Amino acid sequence: MTIKMLLTAAALVAAPIAAGAACLGHSEAGMTCAAGTVFDAESGTCKVVSG
Template sequence: MTIKTLVTAAALVVAPTFAAFASCSGHSQQAMTCADGTIYDAASNSCKVVSG
């Protein structure tokens, strides 16, 4: 019965680590979209009208 208790305790300790890793590995960066005729300016963190 001691072996079963140790294996169960080890599984309960390790499981949250794997769950946290699995939930954080699939993120992607969100992109800013601007209206037609404008372009995103990272310095001002807004859309600017394209001239030219």
């Protein structure tokens, strides 16, 4: 029973580490704005396009 507990604990520890490692290559998050708007990097929001 001790081996099963150790393997389970190892899996529970390794899963979040592996998931976090998969995201290390991303330098920025993507943002999708609605039609007629564009992303404003300064404010971090979508702004209505005028003109």
